[in-house]
Amino acid sequence: MKKFISGLLGILFLVILIVGIFVCTYVFSQPSRTGDSRELISGTWTDKEENVTFEFSSEGDFKMYYADDETVIAKGWFKIDEDDKKIQVLVAPSDRDETVDIGLTFKFFSTISYKNLTVPDKDDEEGVATCKFIFQNSDGVYSCERTDMEGTLYDGKS
DSSP states (O other), X not given: OHHXXXXXXHHHHHHHHHHHHHHHHHHHSOOOOOSHHHHHHXXXXXXXXXXXXXXXXXXXXXXEEETTTOOEEXXXXXXXXXXXXXEEEEEEEEEEOTTSOOOOBTTTEEEEEEEEEEXXXXXXXXXXXXXXXXXXXXXXXXXXXXXXXXXXXTTTOO
């Protein structure tokens, strides 16, 4: 009986160690700070019809909230897969509204596809950037406009 419990605890420790390494690698790895998608996605995007705002910081922080009262729907960290046009989000469990389906997998991860990303010409200061965010594994589709135009969409680009 003692060998059985010892073996079971060993297996449990190994599983926890592997999961811990996976989560820590995702959380603590430095997000890419270059690439068109990082520069174009970073900022505040709002879907006025659905009353939802997405914030993507250049440091890799993610926040989704209701635009009218800023009640947090989800908060965490993101990485962009430029090849597949997907945003991988690690959601902090304490900063999540469980009434909104954001297509979580493994209780912490969500994938957002971005489609139809359009930006104004460099010379058009009045232009609006638009993008469609689609949550995988849920019905969440948000057609957004970028609202924080005080910065440039073309950081570091000539």
